[in-house]
Structures are given as structure tokens and as C-alpha cells.
Amino acid sequence: MYKRQKKSWVKHLDFLILDIICLEIAFYSSCLIRLGNIRRLPVLLDYYNRLAVVLLLVDICVVFFFEAYTGILRRNRVQELKAVLMHCCIVFAAVTVYVWATKQSEIYSRQVIFVFWGIAVVIEYFSRCLWKIYIRQRMIKGKKFSQLLVVTEECYAEECVSDFQHDRYKEFEVIGVVIVDKNRIGDEICGVPVVACADSFLEYVRINVVDEIFINGNTRESSEALANELLELGLTVHFNLVRESRLMPNKLVERCGKYMVLTTSMKIATTRQVFIKRGMDILGSLVGLLLTGIAFLVFAPVIKYQSPGPIFYEQTRIGKNGRRFKFYKFRTMIVGADRMKEELMDQNEMDGLMFKMEDDPRIFGIGKFMRKYSIDELPQFWNVLKGDMSLVGTRPPTEEEFVQYELHHKARLGIRPGLTGMWQVSGRSDIKNFEEIVALDTQYISNWSLGMDIRILFRTIGVVLTGKGSS
Template structure:
């Protein structure tokens, strides 16, 4: 899924840290003036001023581009930026209390100390946080994987442009040289991973989030680029090569190049932030509930099927990333081995497995649907440990269900669109009567529909529908 236009939320982490340390400065100033036994947040005047401080800080960041090129700033420029930013906040607050005729009720000492301490604290905070980010960028932690498509004679200049930039917000996955077969060779220190004819297959089997198309975009390559887009990969095309048929186009800077980016769906940074914050909130609540469920389910599971309470399995996440997904164990210990023998009973057409009255479920010998494993699955209690995956960032609350490795290895190119977003605990397929869907291609169509029409409102609808489905015990076996 595309990342949308770059905006002030690109550095939302600095905004959050600044707010935290400005709050600490405000508390420290109040404690210095009024004593450590006084809680300034309990005094209505200071509570109101504190809330206004937060709003003012956000507005100044929005209007003043406070974090533009923040990673490139040296010590002096950063100090100047911090001084201006915090002085503007103090100035607006002073103007507010003057206009509202409240100056008499506030301590000048608190204002002066807050200003001084906020400059010191935020300067140190920004210096430290920039070191963390720079270190992560150098190591490539959490950055998308970028594949570069270009010509042999142009590749060195592309790589040199990347090298000269202080920080590139991506990991270089490799090169594709389209005018020569150089597969396996290296240019500079970067490996040529495939040739033009093998691009699609390489994307199907490897982790690639974005493609920089730094080559001519003619009729012979349009089909390849369209395939990339509908696999869920964001494609950045050099400005000289632009087609009106490409969906969701927007102009941005990537690795020093001005490009037109196109993707099956574009998500703005503020939408990404809200989705991640909602995942973190849900993850914290879900992990707490999982702890309570563990106390209840663990003795029952262990008694009926000796072994671990939790079941972990390698699943395939966004754009082919492998992660361990967790569940409460509802099946016997050798379920994965038995699955091979049961494939002839698979009720799904395609790259998924589903079987009614699965003999691998704990307690199935008591009769159809009477085992503890059936109860855990019917009530979807087995899914709760995945809130830990959500909290870690492997999964999202709403998305597409992650395939197993053997399912993923059977994927065709058109199926990889399911992996263009983070996998979810629930999704459109789950609330669309999944027991009635026996064709994997229908699952893919539902997932593609969700991705193309994604919105926070749609996520909320799916969450509410999921609650309804779980309470009615529909769709899970």
C-alpha cells in the first residue's frame, strides 16, 4: 500500500517526544515554584494552560515546518530551531493569558523556568533521538526494501546518488538491469538480482516493498509495472516516464530522485499513524485479556492434551516477511504433520486448508463439535494471543489473514496482493461468512476489495461486524 504524500507527520515521533519533555519542563517549573507537594495538574488554571500548550505546540509544528530536514541539522542549527520553537510556544501562551486577563493568576517564575527548561530538555531529547534514528537507518531497521530497475550504464550514477545522501529511508534490495543479462553480478557493492524477464517472479518470491523505475517507461514495460502495482508494491517512476493509466499517482522525493509514485492504494501518513495507534491500544487491551484467558484455559488444555498452551507457527506477513504468529493451542501436538495426510479432505479450492470436523482438534473424540478445542475455535478464543503480534507490529487489528509458508509457496503472482498490507486479526473475509467461502480466489477478491477501498471508517465497520460475528459464534470452526 502506498505511503501517500510526505507531510508534517513524517516526524510525528519528534512531536510526541517534544510534547513529553515540554510537559516535564512545565511540571519541573511548577514544582520549583510551588513545591513538590503541589500537583499542578489538579489546579484548573494550570490544567487549562497545559492543554492549550499542547494545542499550540502542534499548531506551530504544522505552520512552521519545525521538523523539516531535522536529521541533517548540526548542533548549532538544532539549537536555533529549538530556541525559535519553544520561544514561539511561550509567546503564544503569554499572549493568551494577556488577552484573557489571567496574567495575575500565573507565576512569572513558572513561565520563565518552563521556557528555559523546555529549551534544554527538548534540545537534549532531539539530539539523543536523532542518534537513535540515524543508527536505525544505518542498520536498515524497520525500513522498506527498495528494488531499483535501471540500465547498465545508468546504474552507477543511481547508486552514487544514493551513497551521497546522508540518509535514505529504505534498504536497497538489489538491482534489475533491463538492457543486459547481468544476473548474479555486482555493480559497486550492489547485486543484480534478476533480469527484465524475471522481475515478476523475483517479486513473488522475495521481500520487496517498493520499486524505483529509473528507466524508460514504454509499452513493453507497462504490463510489468501494472503487475507490480496489483501485487501491492509501490512503484516510483522517474518523471520523464509517466502514464495516465497508473492509479493513485503523486509526486515525491525518493533517494534524491523526483519521482511519480503509484500504488494500488495510497495511505496518508496521518492515517498510518492513527491505524498504528489504534493497533497499540487494542494490543495492550488484548494482551491483558489474553493473560486472564491463560489462567482459565491453560489447565484445561494441558489436562486434555499435554504440551504447551500456546501454539506458534511461521506465517507470511507484509510483502513476504516471515514472522511467528501465536495462538492458544486448540489442536493436538502433531497437527502440522497430520495436515499432510488430510489434504485430500481439504474443503477449500486453492492455497488454503479447511476441514469440517477436523480430527486434529483437542477433544474431538467426544463427538462432533464437543471438544475443548472446538469451543476455543468456535468462540475465537484461540486468536487472542495474536494481540501480542499486533503490539509488536507484525500484524494489525484489521487486514488480511497471513498464509502459512506452504500456502505462500503455492501463490501465483496475482495472489501476492493479499500481502501488500500488514496481516490482520480480522478482515473482510472473516466477516463475510468465511465458512460459506470454499474458493481461495474469492478470498483474494475480498482482500483486494478491502485494500483498494481501505479507510479508517471501513476498518471500524469490520471491527464492529467482527464483534457481532464472534458473539453470535458464526464463521469459526
């Protein structure tokens, strides 16, 4: 019988429990420092016990939404310190918002909450580091590893064994190698003995301790035939579908019709993540459409007065993986501006496929103000609600830009386009090279998380309010 590896946050349930304990210790320690023996104040104790429960729920939500434990075992100490600071700051902010929103700020001491944050950072950081040291030592020394036998062809043997030996987080020990296309019994490959050939392989398995078999490099027919024999012996069999490389950082095994396949992509999101992201889009777009309605009442008459013509500007843009959709903005340019673009191309400030001009003569009076504070983008909340766009993503190119794309440029279309994104919050007026924009977009897609989206949204609010980096 083979124990399937735990997935998702359940895999790091130990870190969740550890963090909760650390946060509660930090919270009650700060209470004692500020208030002394709070048992003498039973009413006050009830309030602080209630906040301790809220703290527990907040931490679970932060872990759930921000995926706080992704890659936690592979982080170095500096990376872990940054992760702990981020985690504790989010928890601190959430507790502060709760106290303010429930109008209990007069009950709770601000010093308690601030001291709690400081103690939590210290305790949580050292607790995580110590726990990771314990886990690694247990994995290396104290764990009973499964006994794995590698079955492969000679040309793949050294690479395969080396890959297993350099895996710090393996759950098994390679006890031997079987070379199926040559008799090399008695030799060693990367320090691992060659224990059998094709003819003696099953006999070796019969009389020796073997828990799992890894089949690498054989034809599909020979692998299936071998696996059937091994399964009858009660062994666990692993097939090599394809060797992982730097080009496949995300992968999962799944069914595709009648085939079992290894699926890889720039980023693989879970059903939960996709559901939450779409939920954020719907809620955000409803609020955004309310703001759009208010902006329409204020700016529509001015647009009509300064530049007679339609209030809204409609254009075909390119969405996820090349899909076309209707894109909406408040009109900030004179009617016929698209036809004038060719005449202005020699003044394009962008190095690449996008067009940008600081003092674009096509923009009329109020349009400059609307662009500075991104008011012209508000109608795109309708695109978000429809599902053509997301709140956060990559900016959708025009058809004219898209037809000029090189192969690597299409990577930025691997996700639903967004109303805001990495480029917008990275000072878009300062970025003149289209390749830099592509790099930012692919970086966003590869490292995407719900927490990243939330951070970009908050940074976008700052950019919009200050008008910094406006196009």
C-alpha cells in the first residue's frame, strides 16, 4: 500500500498550529506586560479572551487566502523573516480593522496590540526556524525511508540516480539500480550498486527488501508489462512520464481522455484559488460600477461639451490566449483619434509594440485629468463583471499590437487580462521598453497568488490617488 502525499495547506498543518500557538502566546504576553494580572478584572478578561478567539480565526483566514506556507521548507532565514513580517503585519492589520469596525477601540489598549505585533514577529520567526531544523533532521536521520529500486537503461542511469540523490526532501532511499539493456552487475553508479539486469531483476525483487520501483526510460509497452508483474508482488510502481526541468516549475498528473498525462504550465491554480479570484472580481466590479455611475454623472456632460461625440470609447482588445472582446473606457480623445495615430508614430516614447506619448495632442481638456487619475478606466469594471477581464492581470493589447507579437510575447496573454497589474504599480510612465513590460507580466503570472493580487490592488489605490505613473 502506498501513502499518498498530503496536498494544499493540510500538508503544513503543523506550521498553522505552531503559528496559532505563537500568536496566542504573544497576545497574552502583551496583555500581561500592559495590564498586569488581568484575572483581577473579570470583565476585561472576557473582552481579551474574545479578541484571542478573533485572532485565531484571523490567522486561519490569512493562511487560507495568502498561502503563507508555500515553499516554507525551502526558504532561507532571510526569506523566512520577510514571510513572518508579512504574516504578522497582515494579522495585525486585520485585528486593528476588527477593533475599529466593531467600535471597541476604547476597550482594548493600543499598546497591547502594538506590543503583540512585536512579540509575535520574534516568537513566530524563531519557532518556524527551529521547527524547520527539526523537520529536516528527522527527514535525514530519524525517518524510515522507503526502499526504492531504479529500473532504467544505461544511458539514463547516472542522470536518474544523481537527480534522486540531490533531492533534499525525498521520501525514499535508492538501494540499487537495475540496468535493463546491459549487464553491469557489481558496478556502482553515483555510489549506488547495480544489483540486477533484465534477466535477474525479478529474482532480486523476490528475495530482497524493496518497497517501491521507479521505471525510467523503457518503452511504454515494456513498462506496462513490467508494472503488471510488479503489482502482483505487492510493490508500488512509479512511471517516469517526463523529466522535470526549469521550464516546468508547476506540474500535476491528471487524466486527459483515456490518457494519464503530466500537465505543466507557467502557473497552476487550484479550484479554490480560481473561485476566490473570480469572487473578488465580481465583488470588486460591482463596487467599481457604482463608482462608474457616479463618474458618468460628473464627467459625461463635460466630455460632451469639450468634444462632441460618444461618452464611451469601444475597442476590440486581445484577451486570454488570443480571445477577442469589446473593451470600454470613458472617451478622453477627440473623435477619429485612432486614424491620427499613424501620423504620431515618430513621436512614440515606447521602445516596442505599445504606443505612448506624454503630450498626446488627441487628448482634450478633461481627458488629461481623467487619465492622470485613471477615471477613464472605470467602465472596464463592466468587462470584469462579464468575465472578459479580471481586477488584476496583464493589460490587454490592441489587435494592431497583437499581430506584431513574437512568440515569447504571447506569454503575457496566459492569464485573463486585468484592470491593473504589475506594470501599473511599477511606475508605468517610467517604463519605456516593451520587453520590460513582458518581463513584469510573465513574472506576475509565474508567481501569482491571491496575496499578490491583494497587494497589487492596495498599491493601485495609492497610484490612482496620487496620479503617479499615469499614462
